[in-house]
Each structure stands twice: as C-alpha cells, then as structure tokens.
Amino acid sequence: MxxxxxxxxxxxxxxxxxxxxxxxxxxxxxxxxxxxFHPDDNQSRVFVHTPSIVDLPFEHVFIRSLDGTLINLYFIGQADGRSASVPTVVFFHGNAGNMGHRLHNAAGLYCHLDCNVLMVEYRGYGLSKGHPTEAGVCMDAQAAIDYLGGRHDVDHKRIVVFGRSLGGAVAIDLAARPEYSAKIWGLILGNTFTSIPDIATALFKWPFLTVLPIFCYKNKFMSKLKIGSVMVPTLFISGLSDSLVPPLMMAELHRRSGSAHKRLATLSAGGHNDTWTCPGYYPTIADFLSEITEYLPATPPVSSSPSVLRSVVTAV
Incomplete structure (x- = not known):
C-alpha cells in the first residue's frame, strides 16, 4: 500500500x-x-509582381470580403472579347509569399488551357488587408466566387477552382459548401494535405502531437473530412517527389472524395513547389477539362457580387 x-x-x-x-x-x-501563414517573406507584403511581367493583360481589382476585409485580385482575361467563351480558373496559392510569385504557373494555365485566370490574394498577404486565419481565407475564397458571379464577361457554367498546397485546403472548403458547389464546374488540387493535425505530425514528428486533442489546433483545415462532401469533378495532381506534403495524403483525399468523376494524376519528378513545371502537367489538366464537359452545371444562381472598390485594366 x-x-x-x-x-x-x-x-x-x-x-x-x-x-x-x-x-x-x-x-x-x-x-x-x-x-x-507566411506572407512576409522578402518584403512580399509591399511588392507584388503584376501579370505584365509575363506579358498578360489584366485587371487589378480590390473587393470587400464577406466580413468587409479589403482583398486584392488579378483578373487575367483572354483577349479579343473571348473571355466569355472560355473557362475561368480561380487560383488559390500556397502559404508563403504572394500571388505575384505564382504568375508563371498562372501564365501556363492561361496559355495552355486557353482560359481566364482569377488570382486571389488572401487577407494579410500581398496588398490585401487584414490578418490571415482559417475562417478568413475561406471567406476570401467565397468572395472571389461571388465577384465572378457579378461579371458579364465570363462563362458562369465553366468556373474551375484550382488550389496548390494551402490553396488546396481553401479550395476544398469552398467546393464542399453547397451554395458554392453549385457554381463550380471542376476542382483541381495540387500537393495539398489531409489536415493541419496530420501535416503537423508528419513534418515535426513530435510524439505528443499524435495524442494532442483536436481543440488544441487553432487552424484545422480538415480537408479529409470535407472532401466527402465535394461532388464536383475533381482532379488530384500529386508530385511523388514532394518532401513536404506526403503524396499518400493526396491519395487519401482522392479515396475519400465524394465526386463521381475523380482522377488522381501522379508526376514522379514533381516536388512540392515545382510539380507545375513537370512535363505532362498542363496536358493532364487539359484532358480533365475535356472529360468533364458533360458535367456542366445548371445555370448558376445569381450572386450578390461584393463591392468592387477599384478595378484598373492593364493591357500589354
């Protein structure tokens, strides 16, 4: 005793x-x-490259997000009045830098897919105001779709949501919401994670993280739970040489997806940040968009477009 x-x-x-x-x-x-969230690398909060550096015409747009936060967008439309007859890709970038650091990827989409590109700058990144949070960046994504709903020079039946890394988690959250899923033609995900708890455990390998309760995570991005509610056609592009996000996470998201038309494409040489440079990347996306023509949504409901505070058109 x-x-x-x-x-x-x-x-x-x-x-x-x-x-x-x-x-x-x-x-x-x-x-x-x-x-x-890493928006401050290399002065990226004060200097953002514009699409003119890749010889693309664009509109520099500022809108209010759902809670009133000012966010910055680039609308890169096809020239000669063709923007209303091609798909529009909504681009959500990763967790570091700003949207100007992804312009070459955006230019590849614009040229290879013959599409418009709407680049979205999260709150607290680049020239957008505020501070990034999980709820906040997801609101920004919703505001971007609402903004497109108010434009008359895009095909509202062919809105494609595209997200890399953190942007993939933002895109999944958006596509899992019924009111926004109805406005989305297709979803493209690149090297994204299943959840913040999962990626934290994989990266840091601290034993206590495996038993840390979920409520201890401020940002959760529980994509593996949300993806089952995603019904739109979905393409998963996984770089098998990704040393940051384990490729098994992309395979798990593909397995859990609720979409009737889902495809997992793997690129063996693709790392976390350079999968988009691999041979076959753009043809894979082009093939996917060709496959899903039969899945065009019904006429989307009219959006209450957020206030556009400033829009400057720049031609090259």
Whole structure:
C-alpha cells in the first residue's frame, strides 16, 4: 500500500506534467497563425509582381470580403472579347509569399488551357488587408466566387477552382459548401494535405502531437473530412517527389472524395513547389477539362457580387 507521501509525490508529478503539457499546447495554439501563414517573406507584403511581367493583360481589382476585409485580385482575361467563351480558373496559392510569385504557373494555365485566370490574394498577404486565419481565407475564397458571379464577361457554367498546397485546403472548403458547389464546374488540387493535425505530425514528428486533442489546433483545415462532401469533378495532381506534403495524403483525399468523376494524376519528378513545371502537367489538366464537359452545371444562381472598390485594366 503506497504511503501518503508517495501518493502526494505522484499527484505533484502529474500536475506538473499536465501543467507543462497545457502550457506547451497554449503556446502552440497562439503561435499557429505564424507557423502556418507566411506572407512576409522578402518584403512580399509591399511588392507584388503584376501579370505584365509575363506579358498578360489584366485587371487589378480590390473587393470587400464577406466580413468587409479589403482583398486584392488579378483578373487575367483572354483577349479579343473571348473571355466569355472560355473557362475561368480561380487560383488559390500556397502559404508563403504572394500571388505575384505564382504568375508563371498562372501564365501556363492561361496559355495552355486557353482560359481566364482569377488570382486571389488572401487577407494579410500581398496588398490585401487584414490578418490571415482559417475562417478568413475561406471567406476570401467565397468572395472571389461571388465577384465572378457579378461579371458579364465570363462563362458562369465553366468556373474551375484550382488550389496548390494551402490553396488546396481553401479550395476544398469552398467546393464542399453547397451554395458554392453549385457554381463550380471542376476542382483541381495540387500537393495539398489531409489536415493541419496530420501535416503537423508528419513534418515535426513530435510524439505528443499524435495524442494532442483536436481543440488544441487553432487552424484545422480538415480537408479529409470535407472532401466527402465535394461532388464536383475533381482532379488530384500529386508530385511523388514532394518532401513536404506526403503524396499518400493526396491519395487519401482522392479515396475519400465524394465526386463521381475523380482522377488522381501522379508526376514522379514533381516536388512540392515545382510539380507545375513537370512535363505532362498542363496536358493532364487539359484532358480533365475535356472529360468533364458533360458535367456542366445548371445555370448558376445569381450572386450578390461584393463591392468592387477599384478595378484598373492593364493591357500589354
């Protein structure tokens, strides 16, 4: 039978362990925005390349997100009045830098797919105002779709949502919402993760993360739970040389997807940030868009377009 002294010692040890655990969890909770969102690299909050550097005409647009936050967009439309007769790809980028760092990928989509591209700058990134949070960037995505709904020079039946890495999680959240799914023709995901808890465990390999309760995560991006509600045609593009997001996560998202038309395309040489440069990347997307012609949505409901505060058209 343990003595009262030993019982007291055990109680103190348990309390200290619990205290340390909750302290670490609290620090991690409050630091998560800084661990996940990286908008400040190389002065990217003050300098954003425009599509003119890749010889594309564009509109520099500022709109209000759903909560009033000012966000920045680039609308890169096909010339000669063709923007209303081609698909429009809504581009959600990864967690670092700004949309100007993805212009060459956007130019590839524009040229190889003969489409318009709407590039979306999350709150707290580039010239957009505010601070990035999970709820906030998802609202920004919804505002971007609403903005397209108010344009008369796009084909509202051929809106394609495209997301890389963090942008894939944002895109999944958007496509899983019934009111927005009805406005989306197709979904394209590149090297994205199943959830923040999963990717944190994979990256940091700290044993305690495997038992950390979900409520300890400020940002969750539970894509693996949302993807089952995604019914639109979906293309998963997985770079098998990705050393950041395990390719198995893309395979799991594909398996869990609720879409009746889903396809997993793998590119063996593709790393996390350069899969878009691999041979076969753009033809894979072009083939997917050809395949889903029969899935064109019914006439989408009219959107209440957010306020456009400024739109500047730049020709090249």
């Amino acid at each position: 343990p003595s009262p002294a030993s019982e007291g010692y055990v109680s103190v040890a348990v309390l200290k362990t619990l205290s340390l655990t909750f302290s670490v969890a609290g620090l991690l909770y409050n630091a998560q925005d800084y661990l996940l």
